[in-house]
Amino acid sequence: MGAAPGARDADAPTEVRADPAEGQRESTRQRVLQVVLTQGPISAARVGEVLGLTAAAVRRHLDALSDEGAVEVKLVAGNRGAGRPSRRYVVSHAGQSRLGNDYLSVAADALKRLNEVAGPDAVRAIARDRFAAVEDRYRETIGTTTSLKDRTAALADVLEAEGFAASVRTVGQRGPSAAKSTLWAAQICQGHCPLQELATDFPEFCVEETELFARLLGVDIRRLSTLPTGGHVCTTHVPLGRDAEA
Incomplete structure (x- = not known):
């Protein structure tokens, strides 16, 4: 005898539908x-x-x-x-x-072996090569921009494109005197570091990144915090007060 129209087989698997609200x-x-x-x-x-x-x-x-x-x-x-x-x-x-750095454990093992065989200079060369892409993209982006403030913003845009979740904040206030203007600064904040697992074991990556920023911006900068050393963000302090066009 056939099943009544619309009846469901008791042994059939129950269809589980996704809750749109949950999604x-x-x-x-x-x-x-x-x-x-x-x-x-x-x-x-x-x-x-x-x-x-x-x-x-x-x-x-x-x-x-x-x-x-x-x-x-x-x-x-x-x-x-x-x-x-x-x-x-x-x-x-x-x-x-949770943001997808699983492959870095393999790279970390490789760098440890490289450090044992060839020393820290070899590791630093790897770090320098890694940041070459940032430098190349920055120089393509910068164009005729001469303001230090604009160059800092351009660098943050490049870092954002490279996966560092970067943004810029201006701190202090530009004053009428040179002394007050020195307190005016930009801070590059990197909320994510794709290299964090490597940089934790190999600070050469942070050293190379800091030297790159100073070279590209043409000023003395300070790292206020870094993710690999326990900070919640990587923060780089860029003094703007002495830049005439900032």
Whole structure:
């Protein structure tokens, strides 16, 4: 006797359908993570402004990302150090490791062997070669730009294209006197380092990168923090005050 129309075989596998709402939540969560990656340390309110989300929605996603260990909170003092520190979000080191660096473990083993056989100079040559692509792309991009501020922005754009999640922030204020102008600076912030696993074991990569930045920008720069040494971002301080066209 045939089954009634519309009846389902009890032994047939149950069809599991994806929840569209869940997929949308995951997509939005990844967008939130990307904003924290590229602009962190960043407040929840600012994430909402960037993505056009309500404060409540942003906090739900940030709480979920925090529970997963992908982001963490950093307390930042106000401009004058007064009042309660504000909460800023950054991608955690565990979150960094989720961004696709598995192949680097093979490269790290190879570099360790190279260091044993040929010494640190050979490792540094590898690091120099790695950053040659950044230098080549920068020189193609820079054109006739002469302002140090614009050159710094161009370098950040190249780093962003190379996967370093780079952005530029201006700190301080340009003043009427040379003394006050020296406090005016740009900071290149790199929220992700595709070479972090290598640079942790081989600081030659950070050394080569720092020397490259100084050479391309033509000024003395300072590394304020790096991901391989425990920072939440790689931050490079570029003094703008003495650049006449900045």
